[in-house]
Amino acid sequence: MTQAWASGEAGLPIGVFDSGVGGLTVLRALRADMPGENFIYLGDTARLPYGTKSAQTVVRYSLQCAAALIQRGICCLVVACNTASASALDALRAHHPSLPIIGVIEPGAQAAVTASVSQHIAVIATEGTVGGGAYEAAIHRFNPDARVTSRACSLFVSMAEEGWTEGPIAEAVARRYLDPIFRSDDAPDTLVLGCTHFPTLAAAMRAILPKHVSIVDSAATTAAAVLHRLHGATAMHAASGTSESPLPTTLGGVRWLATDGATRFARVGSAFLGETLHADAIEIIDL
Amino acid sequence: MTQAWASGEAGLPIGVFDSGVGGLTVLRALRADMPGENFIYLGDTARLPYGTKSAQTVVRYSLQCAAALIQRGICCLVVACNTASASALDALRAHHPSLPIIGVIEPGAQAAVTASVSQHIAVIATEGTVGGGAYEAAIHRFNPDARVTSRACSLFVSMAEEGWTEGPIAEAVARRYLDPIFRSDDAPDTLVLGCTHFPTLAAAMRAILPKHVSIVDSAATTAAAVLHRLHGATAMHAASGTSESPLPTTLGGVRWLATDGATRFARVGSAFLGETLHADAIEIIDL
Numbered sequence: 001m002t003q004a005w006a007s008g009e010a011g012l013p014i015g016v017f018d019s020g021v022g023g024l025t026v027l028r029a030l031r032a033d034m035p036g037e038n039f040i041y042l043g044d045t046a047r048l049p050y051g052t053k054s055a056q057t058v059v060r061y062s063l064q065c066a067a068a069l070i071q072r073g074i075c076c077l078v079v080a081c082n083t084a085s086a087s088a089l090d091a092l093r094a095h096h097p098s099l100p101i102i103g104v105i106e107p108g109a110q111a112a113v114t115a116s117v118s119q120h121i122a123v124i125a126t127e128g129t130v131g132g133g134a135y136e137a138a139i140h141r142f143n144p145d146a147r148v149t150s151r152a153c154s155l156f157v158s159m160a161e162e163g164w165t166e167g168p169i170a171e172a173v174a175r176r177y178l179d180p181i182f183r184s185d186d187a188p189d190t191l192v193l194g195c196t197h198f199p200t201l202a203a204a205m206r207a208i209l210p211k212h213v214s215i216v217d218s219a220a221t222t223a224a225a226v227l228h229r230l231h232g233a234t235a236m237h238a239a240s241g242t243s244e245s246p247l248p249t250t251l252g253g254v255r256w257l258a259t260d261g262a263t264r265f266a267r268v269g270s271a272f273l274g275e276t277l278h279a280d281a282i283e284i285i286d287l
Numbered sequence: 288m289t290q291a292w293a294s295g296e297a298g299l300p301i302g303v304f305d306s307g308v309g310g311l312t313v314l315r316a317l318r319a320d321m322p323g324e325n326f327i328y329l330g331d332t333a334r335l336p337y338g339t340k341s342a343q344t345v346v347r348y349s350l351q352c353a354a355a356l357i358q359r360g361i362c363c364l365v366v367a368c369n370t371a372s373a374s375a376l377d378a379l380r381a382h383h384p385s386l387p388i389i390g391v392i393e394p395g396a397q398a399a400v401t402a403s404v405s406q407h408i409a410v411i412a413t414e415g416t417v418g419g420g421a422y423e424a425a426i427h428r429f430n431p432d433a434r435v436t437s438r439a440c441s442l443f444v445s446m447a448e449e450g451w452t453e454g455p456i457a458e459a460v461a462r463r464y465l466d467p468i469f470r471s472d473d474a475p476d477t478l479v480l481g482c483t484h485f486p487t488l489a490a491a492m493r494a495i496l497p498k499h500v501s502i503v504d505s506a507a508t509t510a511a512a513v514l515h516r517l518h519g520a521t522a523m524h525a526a527s528g529t530s531e532s533p534l535p536t537t538l539g540g541v542r543w544l545a546t547d548g549a550t551r552f553a554r555v556g557s558a559f560l561g562e563t564l565h566a567d568a569i570e571i572i573d574l
Contacts, residue, residue: 045339045340046340046341046344047334048339052332052335052548052551053332053333053547053548054333054547054548057333057547127551154445154448154449155442155445155446155449155451157445158441158442158444158445159442161441162441162442164442164463168459169456169459169460169463172455172456172459173456176451176456260340260341260344261339261340261341264339264414
């Protein structure tokens with residue numbers, strides 16, 4: 001039944017952008033949930049990472065990414081980057097009021113509040129996301145009494161890109177970041193992976209975390225939110241009599257855009273996406 | 288005597304640029320060698336890192352950085368970034384033929400050829416520097432028969448920025464990168480730190496490397512090259528009768544420029560510079 005909702009308003013693809021390859025964990029989750037849908041993915045690799053940049057800069061870059069995707073025709077926009085979701089979602093919605101725009105923070109925050117028994121929630125992210133306090137604010141919108149402990153885990157980003165996602169070093173780094181949070185009497189019971197790179201390291205974190213701690217993967221929760229949003233939109237659409245289009249029978253395609261370095265994008269991105277990406281399939285654009 | 292050469296042509300400061308804070312290890316070495324000199328340092332923090340970007344992009348950014356410094360008046364330009372030195376030095380010299388321009392690669396390559404007994408030299412750097420092959424080419428200009436083994440060590444960059452420069456994790460990461468190079472019968476006897484971040488991790492590398500391996504720190508060798516270049520220039524200058532200016536009695540100043548994130552620049556940069564940097568001393572410019 002997923003496919004029945006999956007062709008989007010007017011058959012346009014879903015636009016997804018990130019500062020680089022991290023958003024491919026979100027795209028992977030989106031494709032798993034909506035296999036018939038088409039996508040355009042834009043990695044702003046010339047200007048990555050966003051996580052160490054100021055909010056104003058991230059807003060400017062995000063508006064440029066959105067404009068590049070909208071110009072090519074999309075039915076909705078997924079901001080598959082925590083830093084951009086933290087800093088730029090309001091500006092994006094203000095500039096494009098009629099386009100459905102889904103970030104990665106709101107769904108992760110909601111899932112964390114649902115998962116946590118103690119309502120003491122840990123969030124790990126890049127420095128920019130933590131500094132902006134967006135997860136804390138989003139969690140408090142769902143439960144004003146929740147407690148949030150945040151920590152920037154910058155090294156996880158380069159470990160994910162290096163492919164060092166398991167083994168003794170990954171676990172030692174995870175311990176150094178996470179033990180101070182989880183090895184205390186008053187520790188959180190839920191960990192939000194607040195950076196799209198981090199799901200690739202989930203197994204190493206699982207190996208060193210106390211067993212009762214829930215891990216919330218914001219890629220998976222965002223895909224669920226997009227599916228929900230498109231479902232609603234297409235349900236209304238169907239009510240106006242255009243539900244006759246056939247179910248898609250093949251996996252939808254992805255159009256690949258990046259702002260620099262197709263070879264590196266393909267190599268590092270393949271691990272994030274879970275399938276082989278070819279450099280010559282990636283169109284380099286200037287923003 | 289160092290100070291006698293140190294005021295530069297026409298008393299202008301030395302311009303130094305890098306993609307971020309890494310070049311501060313070069314600035315630190317420059318100030319140690321030329322304590323009376325004034326400097327302008329530009330960190331292109333809005334667009335860091337350069338190491339994962341294409342050569343064309345790095346050339347474009349480097350020309351913009353150089354133009355910003357030249358506009359403010361400099362006596363020479365130090366490209367304190369291995370990636371920019373690898374990709375952009377020829378373009379910089381072509382655009383500014385009368386300005387002395389010193390990169391970090393040539394001095395490091397020369398020092399490595401001098402230090403190595405076996406003439407088998409290892410170079411560690413970012414992916415961009417290794418991919419461009421600039422160290423290999425520079426080493427071969429000094430000794431065409433030298434053998435070069437190169438490896439990208441991306442994680443060292445984020446470890447340096449995180450301040451995780453010593454202890455078990457730093458040594459485990461150093462082992463993972465360096466053991467495959469140095470634990471063999473036919474191993475190099477010299478290691479070039481081909482990224483300006485890496486000198487902060489030199490002690491961890493020293494701890495795990497075979498004792499006979501020489502480490503070449505390109506920050507220190509670049510400072511020596513700049514001193515040599517300015518010495519020559521000022522010696523000619525002195526011959527034309529302008530050597531009467533008094534020796535400076537205080538440490539020269541540094542004017543700080545960055546393209547984004549003064550707070551982070553000051554915090555992370557202090558460790559690289561070896562002294563406290565204040566965010567309000569950093570002017571944010573747009574390139």
